[in-house]
Each structure stands twice: as structure tokens, then as C-alpha cells.
Amino acid sequence: MKVAVIGGGAAGYFFSAQLSQSPGIEVTLFEGTSRPLTKVRISGGGRCNVTHNLFDPQALSTSYPRGQRELRSVFARFQPQDTIAWFAKAGVQLRAEPDGRMFPTTNSSGTIIACLKDLVTKGGVVQRNSEACFAIWKEQDLFWLRTRHSDREGPFSAVVLATGSSPQGHRLAESLGHSITPLAPSLFTFEIAPHLWKHQSGLAGVSVPDVNVSVSTPQKKFSRRGPLLLTHWGLSGPAVLKLSAFAARELQATHYKALVGLDFFPERSTEEVLHSLQQQKQTFSRQNAANAPVEPIPKRLWRSLQMAAGIPPEKKMSDLKRTELESWAALLKNWELPLTGKGTFKEEFVTCGGVDLKEIDFRSMQSKICSNLFFAGEVLDVDGITGGFNFQNAWSTAWIAAEHLRKEFLRNNN
Ligand SMILES: Cc1cc2nc3c(=O)[nH]c(=O)nc-3n(C[C@H](O)[C@H](O)[C@H](O)COP(=O)(O)OP(=O)(O)OC[C@H]3O[C@@H](n4cnc5c(N)ncnc54)[C@H](O)[C@@H]3O)c2cc1C
Structure with a gap:
């Protein structure tokens, strides 16, 4: 199974780190800029507010003006407790502040970046920086890409769009049949x-x-x-x-x-x-x-x-x-x-609007319009209030997509 991930931000890296733990799946991560995980670096004033210590999926979902209903089932499967355990397994401890925000105990976003990059490298993910994706199309059920340095990259059996709030990412989603709800600044x-x-x-x-x-x-x-x-x-x-x-x-x-x-x-x-x-x-x-x-x-x-x-x-x-x-x-x-x-608000910023949630199956994060196309993170019409909720959306949706693909792979190879 060859999977292309478009966007080397929080969701793209978390997805790649999670999926690359499964042998037999080849993941290629395309990032448009020369510096992946830029928002993670500047997040939370350089401390990275990774998540929030709120562990009830229903209560957690009320912190999302857009995506509240859809995220309930997502959080029932991967929520802040799972984020804490996931990072702890990778050697990163998180600590809650009195207001519920959770940061790495080092108080440095560099810890999260190092952890994600390390996992992705150890998992054999092919990291292609400065390689923006300009077009995606399907030929006989397989995906092909046009990127900055290649007119025909592929084929891939699945594509994950994790392009954040970038208009280019939304255009890619539109070209594959999706609608984009209007964008507006939030926070x-x-x-x-x-x-x-x-x-x-x-x-x-x-x-x-x-x-x-x-x-x-x-x-x-x-x-x-x-x-x-x-x-x-x-x-x-x-x-x-x-x-x-x-x-x-x-x-x-x-x-x-x-x-x-x-x-x-x-x-x-x-x-x-x-x-x-x-x-x-x-x-x-x-x-x-x-x-x-x-x-x-x-x-x-x-x-x-x-x-x-x-x-x-x-x-x-x-x-x-x-x-x-x-x-x-x-x-x-x-x-x-x-x-x-x-x-x-310098510590956090997010855009509301994105890929229409009606067009996504939240049990797998797969498109209902284009099979084997997946979405994770802020590219969706999901956004949270300040306090670590926006990263939690990125981790949870990326995890669901990765787990779905891992199980698909096992099913097809047993
Ligand atoms: C200043 C600031 C501070 C923040 N602090 C926090 C915080 O402390 N806690 C919190 O929960 N949230 C915080 N947020 C919000 C959080 O950063 C985002 O919600 C989160 O990064 C979304 O992750 P993502 O992977 O979906 O998108 P992004 O992190 O934006 O990543 C998308 C990536 O895709 C790349 N890309 C886009 N188009 C293409 C293309 N066509 N081809 C290849 N690559 C492409 C981009 O270059 C980018 O690297 C903050 C945001 C800002 C701006």
C-alpha cells in the first residue's frame, strides 16, 4: 500500500507517525514549504498547547463551534487521554495548567516537533519538503499527483489531505468533487x-x-x-x-x-x-x-x-x-x-470554514465522494476555541484515518 500525505503540519505528521508503525505500508509526506510543522513551532507562544485535560467526548465537543456533532464519535475513539498516552509512549510527558491547557513538561514546542519527526523518520516515511502538490487525479482507482518537481508522481492507493487552512489545499479538495464552506478568521x-x-x-x-x-x-x-x-x-x-x-x-x-x-x-x-x-x-x-x-x-x-x-x-x-x-x-x-x-491573538489563530463535513465519513475520515481520499485537521470545516482543542482535532482525525488504512491493509493482506 502506498499512501501520499499532502501537508507536513500537525495532522500530516501525526497521521504519518501513526501509520508508519505498520510494516508493508509506504508513506510519502509532501510538504509545500522547506520547514514542516511551522505552526506547531510557533503554537502556544512557542510552548505548544498540545491538548486540553477534558476527557468526556460530549463535553469536549462543545468547544468546537464548527464540527461539534461530528467530533463526538471521533473523540469517543481518540480523545485527550489517548493523546497523552500516545505522546507518553513516544517519551513526551504532558502537564496540565490550572485552566486545563496541556503543554509538554519541557514547555517547548521543539519537544513535540522532535518527537513527531523522530517517529516519522524511524517509520521510514519519505519526507519531501519544498514539494507542494498542485494537482491530484485518479486513473483506474489509483491516485497521481503533480508536484513542484514532478509532473506525474505515483501511483498511490490512498491520499490524505492535511493541508490546514491553505487555499491551495481547498482547491485540491474541490478538484476531487468536494465543496468548501466559506472561510472566516476565528479566535x-x-x-x-x-x-x-x-x-x-x-x-x-x-x-x-x-x-x-x-x-x-x-x-x-x-x-x-x-x-x-x-x-x-x-x-x-x-x-x-x-x-x-x-x-x-x-x-x-x-x-x-x-x-x-x-x-x-x-x-x-x-x-x-x-x-x-x-x-x-x-x-x-x-x-x-x-x-x-x-x-x-x-x-x-x-x-x-x-x-x-x-x-x-x-x-x-x-x-x-x-x-x-x-x-x-x-x-x-x-x-x-x-x-x-x-x-x-498571538498565541493561537485558526480559520473557520473548509471541506464540508456532510461529505466526510467520520468513522474513517474518508471522502463520501472520492473513495480512498482522506482528510485530517484544519482542512475540514472544524475549528475549536483556544486551549489545545485545535491540535486535538488534528491528532484525533489523523489517528482515525491512519487506523482505518492500517486495518484495510491488514484485511487485504490476510
Ligand atoms: C500562531 C498560532 C498558534 C497556535 N497555537 C495553538 C495551540 O497552542 N494549540 C492548538 O490547539 N492550536 C494552536 N493553533 C492552531 C493549530 O496550529 C492548527 O489548528 C493546526 O496546526 C492545524 O493542523 P493541520 O496539520 O491541519 O494544518 P497546518 O498545521 O496548518 O499544516 C498544514 C501544512 O500543509 C502544508 N500545505 C498546504 N498546502 C499544501 C500543498 N498544496 N502541498 C503541500 N503542502 C501543503 C502547509 O505548508 C502546512 O505545513 C495555533 C495557530 C497559530 C497560527
């Missing part, structure tokens, strides 16, 4: 109208542990809860990144113009927040309102929120009228800010 930060945010420049670096962030587009309102980080340009942190993934398509359609709402007390009603303010008024009656924040709002942010509610910073708590407290409580439950653009 981005929110830029707030500069004319408003410049007054808040002192807030950069302030974080709040639990905020409900919502965004309203003409089609739909989205919201996500979690830690919020304020930056020089606007909003970031897990709640915003999660929200950007779930609203990726709708926000692209509005050119990233929408209304953002921040609820700083998601566990309390507006009346309860008003009650907290009244208690602060009694306890800190002699203090300036700006110096009496309600936990857990940091003082710097408290001052900004007070001004946004129209209350002068030097006003004494004892002088606050009920109407002022009411408008302050309303603002703490819904601070509305105009979104005017998207920023980049």
Missing part, C-alpha cells in the same frame, strides 16, 4: 471604537475573573462567560476569544461592527447589584465613590465604570442619589461598547 480580540477607548487607556492589563460578554449582530445575539482582559485597543481574554469563535461568521458579515455588552456580575440580578451598591454606600459613606469598588472589580476599572455611569469620580458615597445608584447598577450589568474591528 480574535475585540477592538473598541478608538474615540471612546482612548479615554480608557489606563485600563490596559486589568482583568476580571468572570464576565458575561455578549455581541449583537443583525442575525443573532451571542454570549460567553469567563475571564476578561482589557487591552490598549479593547477587549481580550478567554471570554472574548470564545465569543469570537462562536460568532466568527456573523461578525465577518458585519465587517466586525457590532455592539458589545459586558455584564460584570453574571451571578447577580440588577436588583442584587443595586443592593451591593447600597451596602457600599453605608459601609464607605465617607469615601469617594471611586474608592469603594464592589468585589471583584479592580479599582482602576471601577473608576471608569463610575464615569461611564455619569457619576463624578470625587462624589462621596453618602451623596449618591438612588437614581445614580440605579444607573450605575444598570451599567455594571450591561456596559455597552461599539466593536469597530478585530485584533490578533
Whole structure:
């Protein structure tokens, strides 16, 4: 059996490493650039957030705005526990951080790259770097390729497309009969109208542990809860990144113009927040309102929120009228800010859109349109929120495809 893998990224290498352990199968790995595994190298700020310590397939799948339903069965067969065991068997230990993200204990993406390259080399995979694939076609059930240095490469009994979000990879899938759902960036930060945010420049670096962030587009309102980080340009942190993934398509359609709402007390009603303010008024009656924040709002942010509610910073708590407290409580439950653009999140980036999931059999990762064509990783219309979920998709789908081909080979040769 001769298998061609197109794309030397996370999915292509994991697939090759897994399949090359089976004798009798010849794997050739075509990578367009001279440096395979580039995204693994830069991932997680150079530390590579390999996976997430979430071991229930159903719960895990909810971290994927696209692919949620299809990945449930995939994770039932290969999930983060299997990833941990797989890398441990190859000599790489992973460790979880308090937020669930898992990194190699060396804290270096170089460890993952060395592990994958070593396995692939030991498994006898033919690695063809700087060898982009431009065309794939079938003749009598066998695949042929046109690559940078060859007009006719093959024949191969199976092809795995693991080209990530590259448009060239999507064109190859289209040429074999597949449809591509529209692409859109995912995992981005929110830029707030500069004319408003410049007054808040002192807030950069302030974080709040639990905020409900919502965004309203003409089609739909989205919201996500979690830690919020304020930056020089606007909003970031897990709640915003999660929200950007779930609203990726709708926000692209509005050119990233929408209304953002921040609820700083998601566990309390507006009346309860008003009650907290009244208690602060009694306890800190002699203090300036700006110096009496309600936990857990940091003082710097408290001052900004007070001004946004129209209350002068030097006003004494004892002088606050009920109407002022009411408008302050309303603002703490819904601070509305105009979104005017998207920023980049340097630690992780992913594209939503790709090969239409209806056209894939997720039991094997095989195309329903072109037999013996397989897909793995980000080339599919699958993407996850930040936290190691995108690599987990690459490992799981690559493993399923490799296992299917291994079993096929055994069946045909016994
Ligand atoms: C800055 C950054 C940080 C990230 N950090 C994390 C993280 O910490 N954790 C996480 O889970 N996810 C992270 N991600 C997302 C993750 O990197 C991707 O989801 C993952 O790499 C997808 O793997 P893949 O193999 O499908 O695609 P890729 O890793 O993109 O690999 C595709 C490969 O195919 C090659 N290729 C494309 N077209 C052709 C062709 N025609 N012929 C030959 N070769 C071709 C490309 O050159 C590339 O090497 C990060 C992404 C970025 C950009």
C-alpha cells in the first residue's frame, strides 16, 4: 500500500507517525514549504498547547463551534487521554495548567516537533519538503499527483489531505468533487471604537475573573462567560476569544461592527447589584465613590465604570442619589461598547470554514465522494476555541484515518 500525505503540519505528521508503525505500508509526506510543522513551532507562544485535560467526548465537543456533532464519535475513539498516552509512549510527558491547557513538561514546542519527526523518520516515511502538490487525479482507482518537481508522481492507493487552512489545499479538495464552506478568521480580540477607548487607556492589563460578554449582530445575539482582559485597543481574554469563535461568521458579515455588552456580575440580578451598591454606600459613606469598588472589580476599572455611569469620580458615597445608584447598577450589568474591528491573538489563530463535513465519513475520515481520499485537521470545516482543542482535532482525525488504512491493509493482506 502506498499512501501520499499532502501537508507536513500537525495532522500530516501525526497521521504519518501513526501509520508508519505498520510494516508493508509506504508513506510519502509532501510538504509545500522547506520547514514542516511551522505552526506547531510557533503554537502556544512557542510552548505548544498540545491538548486540553477534558476527557468526556460530549463535553469536549462543545468547544468546537464548527464540527461539534461530528467530533463526538471521533473523540469517543481518540480523545485527550489517548493523546497523552500516545505522546507518553513516544517519551513526551504532558502537564496540565490550572485552566486545563496541556503543554509538554519541557514547555517547548521543539519537544513535540522532535518527537513527531523522530517517529516519522524511524517509520521510514519519505519526507519531501519544498514539494507542494498542485494537482491530484485518479486513473483506474489509483491516485497521481503533480508536484513542484514532478509532473506525474505515483501511483498511490490512498491520499490524505492535511493541508490546514491553505487555499491551495481547498482547491485540491474541490478538484476531487468536494465543496468548501466559506472561510472566516476565528479566535480574535475585540477592538473598541478608538474615540471612546482612548479615554480608557489606563485600563490596559486589568482583568476580571468572570464576565458575561455578549455581541449583537443583525442575525443573532451571542454570549460567553469567563475571564476578561482589557487591552490598549479593547477587549481580550478567554471570554472574548470564545465569543469570537462562536460568532466568527456573523461578525465577518458585519465587517466586525457590532455592539458589545459586558455584564460584570453574571451571578447577580440588577436588583442584587443595586443592593451591593447600597451596602457600599453605608459601609464607605465617607469615601469617594471611586474608592469603594464592589468585589471583584479592580479599582482602576471601577473608576471608569463610575464615569461611564455619569457619576463624578470625587462624589462621596453618602451623596449618591438612588437614581445614580440605579444607573450605575444598570451599567455594571450591561456596559455597552461599539466593536469597530478585530485584533490578533498571538498565541493561537485558526480559520473557520473548509471541506464540508456532510461529505466526510467520520468513522474513517474518508471522502463520501472520492473513495480512498482522506482528510485530517484544519482542512475540514472544524475549528475549536483556544486551549489545545485545535491540535486535538488534528491528532484525533489523523489517528482515525491512519487506523482505518492500517486495518484495510491488514484485511487485504490476510
Ligand atoms: C500562531 C498560532 C498558534 C497556535 N497555537 C495553538 C495551540 O497552542 N494549540 C492548538 O490547539 N492550536 C494552536 N493553533 C492552531 C493549530 O496550529 C492548527 O489548528 C493546526 O496546526 C492545524 O493542523 P493541520 O496539520 O491541519 O494544518 P497546518 O498545521 O496548518 O499544516 C498544514 C501544512 O500543509 C502544508 N500545505 C498546504 N498546502 C499544501 C500543498 N498544496 N502541498 C503541500 N503542502 C501543503 C502547509 O505548508 C502546512 O505545513 C495555533 C495557530 C497559530 C497560527
